[in-house]
Amino acid sequence: MKKRLRVLVAKPGLDGHDKGAKVVCHALREAGMEVIYSGLHKSVAEIVSTALQEDVDALGLSILSGAHLVYAQKVLKALRQRQADDIVVFVGGVIPDRDIEKLRALGVKGVFPGGTPLAATAEFLRQEFGDKPV
């Protein structure tokens, strides 16, 4: 049986701006994926446990406070520690262009700054999981 992609969209830390995260949730769900939304103010440990418990294929972090490098690094490290670095991590939010390469260097597979078209995230995930039809 073909598996639907499971995606966790998470809001790490204290930033409360969740409009973008919820818009992405709606867009991914409409693209046929199973979407779990973490809710606000989640710690890195909570996000990583949810990702493991829910057995997600991908994890999107939404960060608008400017702390994207800090959180991306922590989440990726925690995933590696729990042997879950096959989970594809992507990041959205207020991301200056100059940080995009830094995020990629940390192991973030997709970066979606403000102004990204709605379909881009789903499109990215489809390409990442080309071998796993959604």
Next chain:
Amino acid sequence: MGVAKYTRDEKDRVVEVEYLSGIKVKPLYRPEDLEAAGFDYGRDLNDPGEYPFTRGIHAQGYRSRRWTMRQYSGFGSPEQSNERFKLLIANGQNGLNVAFDLPSQMGLDSDDPRAEGEVGRVGMAVDSLRDFEIAFRDIALDRIGTGLTINAVASIMLAMYQAVAEKYGFSKKVISATPQNDILKEIIGRGAWIYPPAAGVKLIGDTIEYSVKEMPKANPVSICGYHIRESGATPAQEIAYAIQIANTYIEEVLERGLDIDDFVGRFSFNINIYGNMWETIAKFRAAKKMWARNLVERYGAGQKNKKVLFFRGLFGGGGSGLTKQQPLNNIVRGAYYGLAAALGGAQTTALCSYDEAYTIPTPQSALLSLRTLQIIMEEVGLRDTVDPLAGSYFIETITREMEELIEKEMAEIDAYGGMLKAVEDGYVQRKVARQEYEFQKGLERGDYVKVGVNKYVMDEDGEQEVELHEYDEAGAAAKIAGLKELRRRRDGRAVARSLKELDLTVRRGGNVMPALVKCCRAYATVGEMAGIFKDVFGEFKEPGIF
């Protein structure tokens, strides 16, 4: 972030215009439109300064008083914030609007592990009275009013503001603080909540009750349609929800036996300015009238003093209207948003800076926003006459339509069981999130024009025009070191005593403000005070909002 939905024919002529709130605009308005709407000058408008205040609350409008400009500022350390405050005041700003960093907004001290990477990032880091002493040094707190953009722990910051003012020789009777203090909008649209909504409403009741008795010039609550609009609400919903939130706070205070006229005049509002200019103007004018009517019809307010019916507001911001693409275009947008605020009769205003889609504004961009507002108010003629658009067939017709839409949205919340329940259940959150998604889809389809985003798009080479605000790692480390030093040097017994009193007060359901003032004076930290609230009230569990 677009302005209206335009349907065009094959020759690119506009055949239909529909505003976000649902108002359909005709190509021509004539006297018959006002007749059809049953327009009556005395009932619908009346003179400025007279009920229902559609034309504003001051008889002479901007002739008697310019608007108050209150640019949102404050970042990094209290020292840097103090410097920025003085820069803005030296350049003619007449009120402050303090931004707090996220740990402070969430009731966490700078050395809390959850604060890592966020100390001083999006606003000023405040741990104790020591920080306010630095931030407000050499500022005439009897003349400069201060907006405090703080919600979940607004009671703590209001107490701290009183403590710092007293320290500098200003009595609590003369200082004017406006904490945002609107927890329901925080849950709907801004996200800096901690405690369950009912506990949050209780704390707001405490600050209002305390202000009435002790701080006569404070405006203890500023209800923010602003963030609800930013989250996807229509302009009509923005006003309807703001009024219904205010009603929730009013009822909390009425239950304590206070007379409506003794406190409701202190309420103020924070309303957004982006979007279609005419719809925005109609929204402001309708809001003033609907608020006054709401107070009279629901609560019998205004018996003793009609001034309590004033819709006093900061009409400003416009963040969601600004774009990352072609950022200099935001300077132009800002000018039109400011104009809409002025034509809508804003008493207080602020303008987002053009670089905010990227970063915390630089001193230059913050100053440019201030200058924009000054040009609108003093150079191009906005002080000439009060409410210049009054009587326009078009404006008055859509103002009436806006009122009806606001009424309908308010009725929906009443039918649901009130705003507290609608927020506790996530009803409003789900609704605006869905609308926002649909709106974004409409934007991508090109239903709404956004210059530089879906029309007149250019290939852009990075972000050269914008200077980025750097996160100050060393500053954060210094802040934490300073806090540790404070903990060592303060009188630990006095701190413990004051916290114990706060704990007892919270547990017996008393008004927390006097105990908070004592804690602040003893240099108890925000984290220590907020921690007591958390122990007693618990934390809010978000309902399924997606």
